[in-house]
Amino acid sequence: DAKTTQPTSMDCAEGRAANLPCNHSTISGNEYVYWYRQIHSQGPQYIIHGLKNNETNEMASLIITEDRKSSTLILPHATLRDTAVYYCIVRAYYGGSQGNLIFGKGTKLSVKP
Amino acid sequence: DGGITQSPKYLFRKEGQNVTLSCEQNLNHDAMYWYRQDPGQGLRLIYYSQIVNDFQKGDIAEGYSVSREKKESFPLTVTSAQKNPTAFYLCASKAGATDTQYFGPGTRLTVL
Numbered sequence: 001d002a003k004t005t006q007p008t009s010m011d012c013a014e015g016r017a018a019n020l021p022c023n024h025s026t027i028s029g030n031e032y033v034y035w036y037r038q039i040h041s042q043g044p045q046y047i048i049h050g051l052k053n054n055e056t057n058e059m060a061s062l063i064i065t066e067d068r069k070s071s072t073l074i075l076p077h078a079t080l081r082d083t084a085v086y087y088c089i090v091r092a093y094y095g096g097s098q099g100n101l102i103f104g105k106g107t108k109l110s111v112k113p
Numbered sequence: 114d115g116g117i118t119q120s121p122k123y124l125f126r127k128e129g130q131n132v133t134l135s136c137e138q139n140l141n142h143d144a145m146y147w148y149r150q151d152p153g154q155g156l157r158l159i160y161y162s163q164i165v166n167d168f169q170k171g172d173i174a175e176g177y178s179v180s181r182e183k184k185e186s187f188p189l190t191v192t193s194a195q196k197n198p199t200a201f202y203l204c205a206s207k208a209g210a211t212d213t214q215y216f217g218p219g220t221r222l223t224v225l
Binding site (some may be wrong): 031034041042043044045046049062087100101102103104105106 | 203205212
């Protein structure tokens with residue numbers, strides 16, 4: 001699975017959009033970009049994933065560049081409850097194989113009033 | 114409510130004792146995973162199971178054991194052979210047709 005690079009920490013004002021970047025310059029054509037977040041002392045929570053096209057769900061939007069070497073997770077209106085560590089993970093879809101996710105250190109997002 | 118439960122949330126044990134962490138899911142998922150997380154670190158895979166009665170070692174299986182007798186349950190035993198067992202333990206599951214994993218709330222184990 002390709003390696004990802006994320007900033008260690010970011011701040012965002014409450015009510016503003018939070019844009020979290022992720023670099024994955026060695027991504028392969030069959031690798032997806034996944035985003036999870038982990039609120040302090042809780043289990044990670046799935047947010048969104050995508051392959052090539054931009055994706056949106058009720059939690060967030062995922063923008064993947066045309067060359068797929070980087071992506072941005074957008075939380076459109078951040079709230080205090082969005083304060084968490086956000087993980088960008090790149091992995092191929094293996095179907096029935098090991099299937100574990102490799103979590104790095106992620107980005108600590110602090111949403112401030 | 115469908116989901117993954119882990120119990121207990123906090124667990125204290127004396128050094129040298131084995132301890133078993135519970136993980137149950139009612140999502141009808143085939144695959145289940147155990148991860149370990151240390152402060153300020155990412156998750157590391159301990160064991161995983163793709164199907165009932167089958168499981169495989171992950172990256173840090175030494176000192177741990179698991180069983181998968183039922184689809185819903187994947188308990189993890191931390192044995193006395195695990196040299197540094199104090200950590201946050203996370204269980205996850207996923208449906209066979211997807212790669213999205215769903216996590217339980219975690220168990221924080223402290224060995225005194």
